[in-house]
Amino acid sequence: MKKAEDFLVKKLEERKQSNNLRLLPAVTPNLIDFCSNDYLGFTRSSLLKDKIKIFEQQIGITENGSGGSRLLSGNRKFTEETEDFIARFHETESALLFNSGYDANLGLLSCLGQRGDIIIYDELIHASLIDGARLSFADRLKFKHNDIHDLELKLQKAKGIIYVVIESVYSMDGDTAPLKDIYDICEKYGANLIVDEAHAIGVFGDHGKGLVHQNGLNNRIFACVVTFGKALGCHGAAVLGSHNLRNYLINFARSFIYTTAMPLHGIMSIRAAYTLLTEQDHQQDLRQNISLYRNLAFTLKWPCINSLSAIQTIILSSAEKAKDIALYLQKSGYDVRAILSPTVAKGAERLRICLHSFNTSETIEGLILKLKTHE
Numbered sequence: 001m002k003k004a005e006d007f008l009v010k011k012l013e014e015r016k017q018s019n020n021l022r023l024l025p026a027v028t029p030n031l032i033d034f035c036s037n038d039y040l041g042f043t044r045s046s047l048l049k050d051k052i053k054i055f056e057q058q059i060g061i062t063e064n065g066s067g068g069s070r071l072l073s074g075n076r077k078f079t080e081e082t083e084d085f086i087a088r089f090h091e092t093e094s095a096l097l098f099n100s101g102y103d104a105n106l107g108l109l110s111c112l113g114q115r116g117d118i119i120i121y122d123e124l125i126h127a128s129l130i131d132g133a134r135l136s137f138a139d140r141l142k143f144k145h146n147d148i149h150d151l152e153l154k155l156q157k158a159k160g161i162i163y164v165v166i167e168s169v170y171s172m173d174g175d176t177a178p179l180k181d182i183y184d185i186c187e188k189y190g191a192n193l194i195v196d197e198a199h200a201i202g203v204f205g206d207h208g209k210g211l212v213h214q215n216g217l218n219n220r221i222f223a224c225v226v227t228f229g230k231a232l233g234c235h236g237a238a239v240l241g242s243h244n245l246r247n248y249l250i251n252f253a254r255s256f257i258y259t260t261a262m263p264l265h266g267i268m269s270i271r272a273a274y275t276l277l278t279e280q281d282h283q284q285d286l287r288q289n290i291s292l293y294r295n296l297a298f299t300l301k302w303p304c305i306n307s308l309s310a311i312q313t314i315i316l317s318s319a320e321k322a323k324d325i326a327l328y329l330q331k332s333g334y335d336v337r338a339i340l341s342p343t344v345a346k347g348a349e350r351l352r353i354c355l356h357s358f359n360t361s362e363t364i365e366g367l368i369l370k371l372k373t374h375e
């Protein structure tokens with residue numbers, strides 16, 4: 001009889017040998033943040049904290065948890081009002097909250113695709129979307145990253161209900177999808193477009209409404225996923241789409257149905273973060289920092305992926321080199337992390353540098369100088 005423990009040890013040893021064993025990082029305070037997805041500094045924003053407190057006082061929190069799923073004891077008037085608020089903000093028909101972006105993607109994709117349908121997806125989509133597609137009954141086909149021609153070839157062969165799944169900003173590359181072109185080709189073949197906006201919300205578009213809105217595609221695409229753990233500085237996600245889509249998800253999305261609803265304080269954080277987005281332009285400082293970084297990074301010897309988003313990459317093509325330089329930067333006070341396979345393809349190991357509205361020009365210049373000493 002084979003022992004499960006032996007299997008675990010073997011798999012971990014394989015990871016160690018290929019230099020990509022994942023370890024939880026040591027908590028090192030006071031490093032300059034070039035790593036988190038907290039693009040607008042909302043996770044530590046006192047403005048956001050104050051807004052959450054106001055909601056707590058207005059609505060009152062009498063419970064620590066929600067006590068059940070949304071379909072049983074976990075639904076609240078404030079939660080539904082927040083969904084309406086989010087739908088209005090993004091100018092879509094409806095929004096349905098999920099406990100995380102992972103849950104939203106898993107629930108959405110797994111319950112849509114039936115036998116005879118097909119999910120066609122960009123080869124670089126997030127693991128949560130891939131997992132959702134895998135759990136569905138539909139066939140799956142990937143197309144080359146951001147390649148309209150390859151997408152069209154796949155669409156020509158597709159049968160049944162066709163879903164095309166992309167991200168508007170790719171999480172490990174930082175580049176953006178040619179949204180309009182992809183939308184047009186989907187229209188040509190009658191395909192239903194699903195866009196994950198996890199890294200676009202708060203960053204792109206009027207008041208951070210995202211790239212779907214910026215391209216005038218809200219209410220035109222089939223579904224959009226927005227997540228709140230990144231620029232919004234809290235937790236959770238929503239699927240945006242038609243009333244029919246919302247009702248369908250309430251009936252069939254298992255990661256929505258079979259889980260305890262988010263407690264009210266989580267919902268209040270989301271509502272407060274959205275309110276904050278509507279009240280001020282938080283994007284200006286971030287845009288300036290992205291532009292400064294891009295100008296400076298252009299002078300580095302290493303290749304960088306062309307990105308207008310908050311996610312910038314330096315491709316080092318070796319796990320050792322990526323880990324080595326990340327460690328050197330951390331020791332110098334800059335929190336930069338290496339991204340290794342299997343998160344990215346072998347040979348495409350990189351530094352993923354996240355920019356924020358709160359990074360100063362001195363720290364961005366300092367980071368580039370440190371990188372130059374290591375070229």
Ligand SMILES: Cc1ncc(COP(=O)(O)O)c(C=O)c1O
Binds near residue numbers: 171
């Ligand atoms: C593109 C994308 N979609 C979805 C998710 C999952 O979101 P969450 O962290 O809220 O589960 C992530 C986060 O890693 C992501 O990068």
